[in-house]
Amino acid sequence: MTLTPHDLFYTQTGLDRDSLTGFLRDTLARSDDGELYLEYGQSEAFAFDDGRLKSASYDTVQGFGLRAVQGEAVAFGQASELSMDAIRRAAAALGPVQALHPKGGGAPPARTNARLYTSDNPLTAVPFEEKVRLLEEIETYARGLDPRVRQVSASLAGSWRAIEILRADGGVHSDMRPLVRLNVSLVAGDGERQETGSHGVGGRELYGRFLAPDAWKAQVDEAWRQALVNLESVPAPAGEMTVVLGPGWPGILLHEAIGHGLEGDFNRKKQSAFWNLLGQRVAAPGVTVIDDGTLPDRRGSLTIDDEGTPTSRTVLIEDGFLRGYLQDRLNARLMGVAPTGNGRRESFAHAPMPRMTNTYMLAGPHDPGEIIASVRKGLYAVSFGGGQVDIVSGKFVFSCTEAYLIENGRIGPPVKGATLIGNGPDVLTKVEMVGNDLALDPGIGTCGKAGQGVPVGVGQPTLKIGGLTVGGTAA
Secondary structure, eight states: OOOOHHHHIIIIOOOHHHHHHHHHHTTTSSSSSSEEEEEEEEEEEEEETTTEEEEEEEEEEEEEEEEEEETEEEEEESOOSSHHHHHHHHHHHHHHHHSOOOOOOOOOOOOOOOOOOOSHHHHHOOOOHHHHHHHHHHHHHHHOOTTTEEEEEEEEEEEEEEEEEEEEEEEEEEEEEEEEEEEEEHHHHEEEEEEEEEEEESSSSSSSHSHHHHHHHHHHHHHHHHHHHHHTOOOOEEEEEEEEEOOTTTTTHHHHIIIGGGGGHEEEETOOOTTOTTTSSOOOTTEEEEETTTTTTTTOOOOOOOSSBBBBBBEEEETTEEOOOOHHHHHHHTTTTOOSSSSSOOOOOOOOOEOOOOOEEOOOOOOOHHHHHHHHHEEEEEEEEEEEETTOOOOEEEEEEEEEETTTEEEEEEEEEEEEEEEEHHHHHHHHHHBOOOOEEOEEEEEEETTEEEEEEEHHHHHEEEEEEEOOOOO
16 A cells, blocks of 8 residues: 555654644745655665676655745755654754845745656565566576676666645645666677676656566667677777767757756856847757656656646747746746746755756657768767766767767768767757657656756657767777
8 A cells, every 4th residue: 555645744753734834834934935845755776686686775765855945045954854843943944044035935836636657656566576586587588698698787776755845825735756767787798808788767657567578678688789789899980070869868968968058047147058048049940849747657757846836848949949948936936937847856855956857859850761861971879878068068078888880871880989079059059950750768867966866858859960079989
């Protein structure tokens, strides 16, 4: 049985919702905005490596965050103890901000009856033994694929969080959030050379879909395909060249190099390259970028954000023109616009800030084969690994985990060691063709900002970008 927020935050703790609402009304009376954020969470993780269960962990967290907002000043207190005494102690620390003159906090969050994912707890839906058996079956299947399989690693992780947001205006906003992920990594060996391939899937759902043999075998097969591709790779060339980005996961470049620059806080503080460009052309014609937290079961989706605002489908760039930013309540109020449902926090111990949910570029008119055929010499980047990004400027360096040369309109040999180097706002203007094959990532993204990590989704169609710098390893 899945417990409800009322069970977790009131029945089991002795707290009283009506008393808390009255306390908040008095505590935040001189604030522009604020809330009490209650959270209870469970998480587990299993790691299987070379025939044995390497680790199994289980964790339970609970706590609250109490925030008062005055202008752009924020006072925040938090504790892992769910008690009235702990909440009163946190409230006592809000005084300096509350001494400022309030200017009004805007309308409370709208109500929603939408549910984008199950409220059931994935941790309790499947027995421990069945989760371990899944990882054992992955190991056995992978070992039987080919004698060149040198190492098999698989992991399974799940979490379930219940939250409740109480506001001084009497509003109560609750959500129950599942999240699961399956990852497979294989090492292929040929003589002294070894290469890795990996693949993962996940979402806001239960484990059931991933337990089906066809589903987990598909992840193993894809990891093995990548390992074999890398085993055949040649050193990547370097220089400025046309780059074609594949659909789906390569949208992580869009997320990192461009998406952060469209978050409200950076633009309000004039730290983003986009801060004064609303209504102006910032990308090539045909480029439309969306942030959508309302996609059912997606990793980056939320029924409500961490301030209680329903998430939305926000058009950021439309046919090359900048249309809007991602907003939490604080930055929306100070910029004179409506919140977009993008106020997110890692946990009760953090204050919310504007963050992406599922960020992707819409499809265009071109067939992917037509895009490849239009390139005389270039690079086809299918998947990315690590990267570094300057959020303010948009400058980035991304390493490719799967990439190929394009020679005379055909996909050539795979390359190893390719990196993409550029500037996000500049890249948008160099998009020459947009494919008709929009795909979202398989559900594996985590975004970092100011020390906080939150689950996100990315996506895009095949893109042709002219004149991007490629760092390579070829002599």
